[in-house]
Amino acid sequence: MDLEKARFNMIEQQIRPWDVLDQEILDLLAVVKREQFVPAAYASLAFVDMEIPLPAGQNMLAPRVEARILQDLAVRKHENVLEIGAGSGYMAALLANRARHVLTVDIVPELVELARTNLANAGVTNVDVAEGNAADGWSAAAPYDVICISGSLPAIPQSILSQVKVGGRIAAFIGELPVMEARLVTRVSETEYQVVNLFETAVKPLQGAARPSQFQF
Numbered sequence: 001m002d003l004e005k006a007r008f009n010m011i012e013q014q015i016r017p018w019d020v021l022d023q024e025i026l027d028l029l030a031v032v033k034r035e036q037f038v039p040a041a042y043a044s045l046a047f048v049d050m051e052i053p054l055p056a057g058q059n060m061l062a063p064r065v066e067a068r069i070l071q072d073l074a075v076r077k078h079e080n081v082l083e084i085g086a087g088s089g090y091m092a093a094l095l096a097n098r099a100r101h102v103l104t105v106d107i108v109p110e111l112v113e114l115a116r117t118n119l120a121n122a123g124v125t126n127v128d129v130a131e132g133n134a135a136d137g138w139s140a141a142a143p144y145d146v147i148c149i150s151g152s153l154p155a156i157p158q159s160i161l162s163q164v165k166v167g168g169r170i171a172a173f174i175g176e177l178p179v180m181e182a183r184l185v186t187r188v189s190e191t192e193y194q195v196v197n198l199f200e201t202a203v204k205p206l207q208g209a210a211r212p213s214q215f216q217f
Helices: 003-018 023-031 040-045 063-073 090-098 109-121
Strands: 080-084 101-106 127-131 144-153 164-176 179-187 193-201
Touching (some): 003 023, 003 063, 023 063, 023 090, 063 090, 063 144, 063 164, 063 179, 080 090, 090 109, 090 144, 101 109, 109 127
Parallel strands (some): 080 144, 144 164
Antiparallel strands (some): 164 179
């Protein structure tokens, strides 16, 4: 495979047409090597417009979905990020290139080790990977400037909403199959949040999340 040609085609044919027009984001996708975060068995699918299987029944999100979330979160260099759902570590690597620091948390020990290994091999030094259930947030380092939730939830729990700073943003996939919405939630005051629906999608549920009746917005 001509990796650079495949990467170029991914950016120009999948990602740019999906309203990812921020040149800094497009450049970043050329720099952070997605193939380094894909399980070896699926290496040939690294740049394909699909989710890629990970251990424990989880998936890497499709490249265009990752790129849209990254663009819409608009992470800045002074900001601290919480990612809920480490997966392979790829999204954390992208976020880390934009942020001061990223804390990514996964409930699956195998994915914690996978993300740590991939991030180390890629030379990413401003990401910490923790093991645990962050479906209700991760209070140890709160509040955060940005929270990125990489699995779907019926709604965002109040415990997560309270862990983002005023002016901070949360990206989440909300709803249940067959149709979910990617949403950007911005905390505009101590008690108010602005919600923007970004696009429709379908993403695997976040492991460890509470039942829908326990959520509120």
